[in-house]
Amino acid sequence: MANEEDDPIIQEIDVFLARSLLEKLYLFQYPIRPASMTYDDVTHLSAKIKPKQQKVELEMAIDTLNPNYCRSKGEQIALNVDGTCTDETSTYSSKLMDKQTFCSSQAASNVSRYAAAVYKKGELHLTPLHGILQLRPSFTYLDKADAKHREREAANEGGDSSQDEAEDDVKQITVRFSRPETEQARQRRVQSYEFLQKRQAEEHWVHLHYYGLKDSRSEHERQYLFSQGHGLAENTELIKSPSEYLMMLMPPSVEEENDKPVAPSNVLSMAQLRTLPLADQIKILMKNVKVMPFANLMSLLGSGTDSTAVLRCVQQVALLVQGNWVVKSDVLYPKDTSSPHSGVPAEVLCRGRDFVMWKFTQDRWVVRKEVAAVTKLCPEDVKDFLEHMSVARINKGWEFMLPYDEDFVKKHPDIVQRQHMLWMGIQAKLEKVYNLLKEHLAPKKQEAQSAHPLLVSGEQRVNMAKAKAKQNYGQLEKELQRQKAEMKSNDASAKMDFPNICIKEEPVDAEEPMDTSAFEGLNNGLVNGLHPTEGSPEPVNGHVPGGCIDRVAQELKAFVSSTFKKQFVLTLSELKRLFNLHLASLPPGHTLFSGISDKMLQDMVLDTGCKQILVPFPPQTAASPDELKVYALWEAGDTYDQHRQVLLEIFSRNYRVRRNVIQSQLSQECGEDLNKQEVDRVLKVSFCSVVGLIQS
Numbered sequence: 001m002a003n004e005e006d007d008p009i010i011q012e013i014d015v016f017l018a019r020s021l022l023e024k025l026y027l028f029q030y031p032i033r034p035a036s037m038t039y040d041d042v043t044h045l046s047a048k049i050k051p052k053q054q055k056v057e058l059e060m061a062i063d064t065l066n067p068n069y070c071r072s073k074g075e076q077i078a079l080n081v082d083g084t085c086t087d088e089t090s091t092y093s094s095k096l097m098d099k100q101t102f103c104s105s106q107a108a109s110n111v112s113r114y115a116a117a118v119y120k121k122g123e124l125h126l127t128p129l130h131g132i133l134q135l136r137p138s139f140t141y142l143d144k145a146d147a148k149h150r151e152r153e154a155a156n157e158g159g160d161s162s163q164d165e166a167e168d169d170v171k172q173i174t175v176r177f178s179r180p181e182t183e184q185a186r187q188r189r190v191q192s193y194e195f196l197q198k199r200q201a202e203e204h205w206v207h208l209h210y211y212g213l214k215d216s217r218s219e220h221e222r223q224y225l226f227s228q229g230h231g232l233a234e235n236t237e238l239i240k241s242p243s244e245y246l247m248m249l250m251p252p253s254v255e256e257e258n259d260k261p262v263a264p265s266n267v268l269s270m271a272q273l274r275t276l277p278l279a280d281q282i283k284i285l286m287k288n289v290k291v292m293p294f295a296n297l298m299s300l301l302g303s304g305t306d307s308t309a310v311l312r313c314v315q316q317v318a319l320l321v322q323g324n325w326v327v328k329s330d331v332l333y334p335k336d337t338s339s340p341h342s343g344v345p346a347e348v349l350c351r352g353r354d355f356v357m358w359k360f361t362q363d364r365w366v367v368r369k370e371v372a373a374v375t376k377l378c379p380e381d382v383k384d385f386l387e388h389m390s391v392a393r394i395n396k397g398w399e400f401m402l403p404y405d406e407d408f409v410k411k412h413p414d415i416v417q418r419q420h421m422l423w424m425g426i427q428a429k430l431e432k433v434y435n436l437l438k439e440h441l442a443p444k445k446q447e448a449q450s451a452h453p454l455l456v457s458g459e460q461r462v463n464m465a466k467a468k469a470k471q472n473y474g475q476l477e478k479e480l481q482r483q484k485a486e487m488k489s490n491d492a493s494a495k496m497d498f499p500n501i502c503i504k505e506e507p508v509d510a511e512e513p514m515d516t517s518a519f520e521g522l523n524n525g526l527v528n529g530l531h532p533t534e535g536s537p538e539p540v541n542g543h544v545p546g547g548c549i550d551r552v553a554q555e556l557k558a559f560v561s562s563t564f565k566k567q568f569v570l571t572l573s574e575l576k577r578l579f580n581l582h583l584a585s586l587p588p589g590h591t592l593f594s595g596i597s598d599k600m601l602q603d604m605v606l607d608t609g610c611k612q613i614l615v616p617f618p619p620q621t622a623a624s625p626d627e628l629k630v631y632a633l634w635e636a637g638d639t640y641d642q643h644r645q646v647l648l649e650i651f652s653r654n655y656r657v658r659r660n661v662i663q664s665q666l667s668q669e670c671g672e673d674l675n676k677q678e679v680d681r682v683l684k685v686s687f688c689s690v691v692g693l694i695q696s
Helices: 002-006 071-082 140-158 163-168 183-191 193-202 216-225 242-249 278-289 294-301 307-317 346-362 368-375 379-389 406-411 413-434 458-497 546-567 572-584 598-607 641-653 659-670 676-686 688-693
Strands: 014-017 026-029 044-050 055-061 099-106 115-120 123-128 131-137 206-208 318-321 324-327 390-393 397-400 569-571 610-613 630-633
Touching (some): 055 131, 071 140, 123 216, 183 193, 278 324, 294 324, 307 318, 318 346, 318 413, 346 413, 368 379, 546 569, 546 572, 546 598, 546 630
Parallel strands (some): 026 131
Antiparallel strands (some): 044 206, 055 099, 099 131, 115 123, 610 630
């Protein structure tokens, strides 16, 4: 109380908030002026602003008649900048430095706490500032002087070289074609300093008109610094109760909640997990565990979960490797991400990890150097792939971390077969991307690396084989007799019902079956968890029972017809790949799973109206025999049939043809004068599969 009595209140001042110049008022901070630029004799010659950047340039005159002005120095600067000749482009037309340019920079990024105040007749009027700009001298004229100096030196060094000699000088020009810009490259370019500087330079200057301090327009604008109305409705921001005002002066401190520990963002409790949909639960579990047997997955999902629904969901986020589920690569490496080690995009990482998973479908062991040599990825990325699904063994390599799950393979043969078809499609893609050799595709020998590394003597192997043969002999004999009887009865009924259909017998040793079965000698006979002796009772890639021949033929013909109506031209290798993908999309137990040989597929292609095009590929080509067999749909019933047949005739004579040759041949045969765009449209619509053979 004693201190308050010593410091009494002398005067109370009303405070008003002016809004007329809101977001329009700037504060300019000028530097200390030299003696030759007093406030009264300063003249603003020009002013301009870039509103988005809040950048201002002011050009101010210098009093050259002031006794403090050094005239000789001003003349020397003007001579260095403009030279001896003066024209419209000269910076100093009077041959004297008579003006100075000032550029602004932001003094504070957040100016919400600042305001301009005007006190008048016991009232304080506040206007919030939109920006605070500090003006500093600009020395760009020195850069211009340096450029003039370099030009003079270059002219002196050139000597007496004539203009004709300069014109005869030939310069080499390098032409470069820019690649399509990826999204990541575009983001890096947008965030670069060079791009930001370019954007700032692209903003146009807005020229301003300067009004002096005593000008009538300035006096009129200064009136906006006062609040236009003193009513309560316009000044509610300044009307606060004592408690609210105290709260604004001393806001309550926010206490940190340290009582309850906060879990990391990537940790989810089982109680929270089971509140999510089944598909999200499986995705989160597989993404965190990465490799898991199906039995463990069912136990984590809780009792009462439908195993069929789990199987349907797990195939969307994982692939089957040796009877166990391994999370897919695109789940771990989503699109538009990159490697934390090398910066490689997610697409390349997914291909490399798929190669490692595919190697584990063929063997229990993988060598890291071999993976790095094929994928061309850095050692850290390859090590991450291997640590996801395997364990390092000294002097041996990397072994798949989980044992082969025989129980799952026996209970779910349809899932195993479907996953095997998916792996066949992935293998075809990897062969094209990495140009895999035969040693990469061939599985390791069982003697070196076996799925069950147990030492068994030769005598024990013979005894085990004899016991197994005796055990299965009776069952196999009965099954064989039953199949023979069923084939005879079905053949008789098929001949009675369909006398016009002729079923062609194909010799067993004439053609090898199409490669949709398991690789032999792989992981003690397993391919992706499929044992040949433990599969479906129906023969794979063998003879089809007679009752199923007509259904198989109809299904196969429908597939071939629809495929060639979309593609028009296909190699046998590509057709087999598409057929494997088609099989993987079919439901379990479909008739096409009974087995289709290469000869059956080729015969069906010819029966659907297609022709084999004997393209004369060079002898030294590295293509496989299946890639050299080209089939084409001869008549599709559209407007491009004639063009397509002419193109097929052309490629039957040469495997590589120039575009102008095709254009002239089409015009001659079809009687139409086709331009380049029309030829491109014909190639794209009707013959897109062989456009890669054409030289433009």
